[in-house]
Amino acid sequence: MNNALEQLGLTELHERFVQKSVSPVEYTRHMLELMKRESLNSIVTVDEEAALAFAKQSEQRYAAGEAIGPLDGALIGVKDIIRTKGIRTTFGCGAYKDYIPDEDAFAIAKLKAQGVNVSVKTNTSQFAMGPMGDVSYNGPVLNPHDPQRVSGGSSSGSAAAVAGFLCAGTLGTDSGGSIRIPSALCGVVGLKPTFSLVSNEGAMPVNEAVDTIGPITRSVQDNALILNAIAGYNPRDLRSAPLKPENYLSRMNELLSGGKVAFVANSIEGVEASVEKAVRNSVSAFSELGAIIRETNFPQMDHLRTAHQLLLMAGAHMEHKEDVAQHRSHIYEQVYNRLMKGDLNSDQYVQYERMRHEMVGLLYELLGDSDVLLLPTSPAAACLIGQKSIEINGTAQSPLTLYPTYSWIASYSGFPSITIPAGKDDRNMPVGISLIARPFDEANLYRYAGQLEHYMK
Numbered sequence: 001m002n003n004a005l006e007q008l009g010l011t012e013l014h015e016r017f018v019q020k021s022v023s024p025v026e027y028t029r030h031m032l033e034l035m036k037r038e039s040l041n042s043i044v045t046v047d048e049e050a051a052l053a054f055a056k057q058s059e060q061r062y063a064a065g066e067a068i069g070p071l072d073g074a075l076i077g078v079k080d081i082i083r084t085k086g087i088r089t090t091f092g093c094g095a096y097k098d099y100i101p102d103e104d105a106f107a108i109a110k111l112k113a114q115g116v117n118v119s120v121k122t123n124t125s126q127f128a129m130g131p132m133g134d135v136s137y138n139g140p141v142l143n144p145h146d147p148q149r150v151s152g153g154s155s156s157g158s159a160a161a162v163a164g165f166l167c168a169g170t171l172g173t174d175s176g177g178s179i180r181i182p183s184a185l186c187g188v189v190g191l192k193p194t195f196s197l198v199s200n201e202g203a204m205p206v207n208e209a210v211d212t213i214g215p216i217t218r219s220v221q222d223n224a225l226i227l228n229a230i231a232g233y234n235p236r237d238l239r240s241a242p243l244k245p246e247n248y249l250s251r252m253n254e255l256l257s258g259g260k261v262a263f264v265a266n267s268i269e270g271v272e273a274s275v276e277k278a279v280r281n282s283v284s285a286f287s288e289l290g291a292i293i294r295e296t297n298f299p300q301m302d303h304l305r306t307a308h309q310l311l312l313m314a315g316a317h318m319e320h321k322e323d324v325a326q327h328r329s330h331i332y333e334q335v336y337n338r339l340m341k342g343d344l345n346s347d348q349y350v351q352y353e354r355m356r357h358e359m360v361g362l363l364y365e366l367l368g369d370s371d372v373l374l375l376p377t378s379p380a381a382a383c384l385i386g387q388k389s390i391e392i393n394g395t396a397q398s399p400l401t402l403y404p405t406y407s408w409i410a411s412y413s414g415f416p417s418i419t420i421p422a423g424k425d426d427r428n429m430p431v432g433i434s435l436i437a438r439p440f441d442e443a444n445l446y447r448y449a450g451q452l453e454h455y456m457k
Contacts, residue, residue: 005030006165010222013168014070017062024062024073028055028117031075035120035166040147042160044080044123044138045088051075051119058115070225072115077122077170079158080138081204082213084108084118091204092126092136092154095327105202106237107171107213107230114229122170123157126335127320128206130154131181131403135332140385143186145429149382152182152403158216159186169217169226175206175312177378177407179214180419184377184432185403187421189223189449190216194439195414196241198227199234207315208239209353210308210411220420220450224248227442243440251447257290259448262370266297267406271379272392274425279376282422282433285455286374286448296366296373301409304359307352308412310341314349317342334400359413367438372448377419377432378403410436418449422456 005027008016016022028051035043058073067073078084081091083101085108090096104112111118123141125133133156134140141156143149144164151160155172159182162170172179174192183190191214198213205211215226227248234240263283268276287293317339323331324339331339344352367373379402380390389396410417416439419432437445 006034008168009219010071010074010168010217010225011219013074014072017073018067020062024055024058025052027073028052028075031166038164038166040142040144040160040164041139042123042141042157042164043077043120043166044090044157045121047087047119050087051117054117054119058117061115068115071111071229073117074168075117075120076111076226077120077158077161077167078108078118079155079170079172080121080124081128081173082108082171083202084121087119087121089121090137092124092128092138093323093327093330094137095323095330097137103202106199106234108202110230110232116229120167122161125154125156126332127316128154128173128175128178128204129316129335129338131177132399133182134385135334137330143382145187146382146427148384149429150185150385150399152185152382154178155216156182159183159188159190162186162188162216162218169215169222171213171230172216173203173211173213174411175211176308176411177404179216180377180407180417180434181403183216184419185382185430187430188216188218189220189418189420190214191223191227191418192410192416193227193231193442194416196239197243197440197442198230199232199237199240201234201237205315205319207312209315210312210414220446220453221249221252223418224252224446241440246443248443248446251443252450254447255290256286256448256451259291260294260370261286261291261448262294262296262367262373264298264366264373264375265295267375270392270395271376272381272425274381274423275376275379275431278422278431278433279374282374282452285452289451289455294368294370299362304355304412305408307355308408310344311349311352313338313342314344315342356412359409363409363413363415363436371437371444373436375406375434375436377407377434379405381425381427381429381431406434415439416442416445418445420449420453
């Protein structure tokens with residue numbers, strides 16, 4: 001039985017704990033041993049003492065029949081830009097290799113309140129900047145499906161740890177695709193929640209106007225379990241939405257008959273053949289599930305993508321001014337160049353902030369009366385580490401700009417978006433499809449993603 005423990009999802013794990021066929025301590029010890037031998041470079045810090053202390057407390061609660069909830073005893077990895085009290089947080093930068101926060105991020109405090117074992121930090125692109133997962137103080141994260149290929153970024157370690165069966169779930173952050181890109185490239189489920197649904201207090205910002213914390217898991221149901229735990233109003237966070245608690249699993253079993261999906265037909269132009277196949281198969285699956293498919297098309301949006309990118313860089317430039325001044329030797333050239341692009345004047349920043357309204361209006365128009373928008377997560381599967389260009393239909397593009405081709409849309413608008421695995425390319429590398437829903441409609445988003453996931457199995 002021990003050999004299969006790492007393959008348990010969060011839902012199955014809780015069932016085993018309740019049945020007492022596996023104990024939280026037994027599970028935690030097993031996972032810690034796997035982490036010691038891991039070769040993906042996805043885990044950067046493990047506090048074994050804290051891990052076993054969490055596990056023993058959970059075990060006592062299960063023994064007394066007083067488990068806090070379905071995540072009690074689960075060991076969930078945390079992206080290394082999210083502060084964890086007493087556990088090293090490096091932000092992917094050597095200048096912070098010894099930094100130990102004295103307070104938990106809000107989302108971490110919420111996980112702990114549910115009995116979650118928070119003792120493992122996952123690798124990240126430096127300052128959460130980079131869609132490849134190859135620029136970090138701790139070194140590049142390797143893709144579990146092929147260690148010669150990138151994992152995607154910037155939540156690289158969080159996605160690889162889940163796909164590599166080192167964690168049943170993790171937290172990532174997303175400002176332009178940093179949860180969804182690595183999740184797609186590693187073949188797991190990743191959610192960027194509606195902006196402000198999950199408080200970002202305690203996470204190092206890229207730009208506080210778009211940053212989100214979200215879950216990465218191997219199933220849609222497990223993803224919703226984590227969102228249930230981390231969503232909620234934080235009165236100390238001025239951007240946090242004062243909403244009533246919601247059960248994001250509540251619609252998972254609702255059938256899709258009569259539901260509506262808007263398929264962005266021109267989103268599969270200029271993508272790899274495996275990605276196009278994944279999207280078309282998803283369209284067919286939704287139709288088989290009873291949903292009504294309506295085709296729509298993206299208009300020309302280059303000006304909006306540029307605005308999002310510069311808005312991101314402006315926030316990062318402000319956040320890391322002192323790092324550039326004091327720790328320049330620790331900052332990767334790729335990251336430094338992006339930071340410098342954010343040196344904007346106030347007029348430019350306000351202009352790009354205002355342009356977000358155009359993006360929001362456009363998404364509502366594209367959705368129309370549909371529940372979700374369907375498009376690729378990324379135009380290509382994982383490339384080789386160090387690869388400078390990806391050729392699609394005779395056109396070579398930089399992976400740095402290719403991978404976020406569509407993921408920036410939900411970030412700039414603040415809409416929720418989920419990626420789920422939807423097939424593999426001819427090298428057996430995963431590809432993902434994305435769904436975008438209206439703000440705060442995560443329960444419905446999980447419904448569509450869950451039904452599609454079940455259909456594809």
